[in-house]
Amino acid sequence: MNTEIKEIIVPRRLRVAVVSDSQLTPFFHKTPTTFERNLRAACRTMKELGCGFVVYAGDICNRASKNGYKTYKRSFNDAFGDDKPVVQSIMGNHDYYVHPAPRALFERELGQSPFTHYVVNGWHFIGASPDSPSMYNGYTKTREWIAERLRIAEADGTDRPVFVTVHNAPRNTVYGSDRWGDDSLAGVFDGHPRAVVFSGHTHYSVLDPRSMWQGGYTVFNTQSLSYTEMEKGKANGSVPPLAYSAPMGYVLDFSEDKIEVLRYNMLTGREQLPERRIVLPAKSAPALSPAVTEVPAPVFPDLAGEWESTESGTVLRFARAENAHSYEVRFSDGEVQAYFSSFYLGDEAEEREALVVYGKKAGVYDTEIRAVNALGEKSAECVRISAVNVASRRYRRKFAPEIWY
Numbered sequence: 001m002n003t004e005i006k007e008i009i010v011p012r013r014l015r016v017a018v019v020s021d022s023q024l025t026p027f028f029h030k031t032p033t034t035f036e037r038n039l040r041a042a043c044r045t046m047k048e049l050g051c052g053f054v055v056y057a058g059d060i061c062n063r064a065s066k067n068g069y070k071t072y073k074r075s076f077n078d079a080f081g082d083d084k085p086v087v088q089s090i091m092g093n094h095d096y097y098v099h100p101a102p103r104a105l106f107e108r109e110l111g112q113s114p115f116t117h118y119v120v121n122g123w124h125f126i127g128a129s130p131d132s133p134s135m136y137n138g139y140t141k142t143r144e145w146i147a148e149r150l151r152i153a154e155a156d157g158t159d160r161p162v163f164v165t166v167h168n169a170p171r172n173t174v175y176g177s178d179r180w181g182d183d184s185l186a187g188v189f190d191g192h193p194r195a196v197v198f199s200g201h202t203h204y205s206v207l208d209p210r211s212m213w214q215g216g217y218t219v220f221n222t223q224s225l226s227y228t229e230m231e232k233g234k235a236n237g238s239v240p241p242l243a244y245s246a247p248m249g250y251v252l253d254f255s256e257d258k259i260e261v262l263r264y265n266m267l268t269g270r271e272q273l274p275e276r277r278i279v280l281p282a283k284s285a286p287a288l289s290p291a292v293t294e295v296p297a298p299v300f301p302d303l304a305g306e307w308e309s310t311e312s313g314t315v316l317r318f319a320r321a322e323n324a325h326s327y328e329v330r331f332s333d334g335e336v337q338a339y340f341s342s343f344y345l346g347d348e349a350e351e352r353e354a355l356v357v358y359g360k361k362a363g364v365y366d367t368e369i370r371a372v373n374a375l376g377e378k379s380a381e382c383v384r385i386s387a388v389n390v391a392s393r394r395y396r397r398k399f400a401p402e403i404w405y
Helices: 034-048 066-083 102-110 143-154 343-348
Strands: 003-008 015-019 053-056 086-089 115-120 123-128 162-166 195-199 212-214 218-221 248-254 258-265 270-272 278-281 305-310 313-319 326-331 336-340 352-356 363-372 383-390
Touching (some): 034 066, 053 123, 086 123, 115 143, 270 343
Parallel strands (some): 053 086, 123 162, 162 195
Antiparallel strands (some): 015 248, 248 258, 305 313, 326 336
């Protein structure tokens, strides 16, 4: 591996942004696409928050292209001007697609290696690109390089956490890694309790408590700057409504004794879940507080509900439940459907949910709606809406038609 090693001094309090998956188009557009707009907004947010270093966890491009990388660089340059931070970028599976020499293109356009080890104000950041476009075994050749870099970082005598960025999370760690995790990373981080791993790829929401995982090491899922995607099996789609409108990421705020991991909507610049900030110790192996990792039972603030016939179809309206990841809608004919709640929109979510009924045979039904948290626990009470006149409506497309990409 062509390892790029660099020592960086940020001459102020260290704040590090961690984002991923802008999946920029290979084609030129006079008007920015939805994904470019999100990236540009993220760059402005990072600038406003004083981020002196940026980690980018792969899938810069939708497929490897000069135009995608130029858009990426231009977005940072336009936002930061002469005060542009060092950006530690890695490749994702999309950055390998189609191009005959994707790694050479990455190096030429970004001026850095896909394999980096930066020491920023004394903190180690290891950037590990996959060695192939494989979505499940992308690190078969890179795994030994990661292990070697970890050993070097841990030998510096500081006892600090070591940050490692990969594109695919190790299998069966964070939210979404059961489906999209990488098998070739198995065992790489075992025996390295100080390792804090950031991964992209899944697009799964950082607002779900399962986006943090701790076993023998720590893993964070970084979501996406393009669109949110989550597990299959929900009637409102694995890419749920308004999936493009809440691009999320992390900002790491370093101080003498702790590292605060803040979740931000990069489009609006607002911190999400400030009452549940993630705090890591500045020395020794990180330990996540139970107050951050616990998953409370879902609760409806009130049980009133109504239905409405709209151009979009039949809509069920009711108060958004606290701690709800999804809803179970039971119809009087015995059919049960699951729908994502709007939790992934963060503070952009409306106080009342509006579920468009999909994939249901037309007819009149009584309904019972229960909230379900991230671990599958259901609310004790339910919302009841009677005599709902359901108009036939097909399932949503995987990619929402309102996204221009």
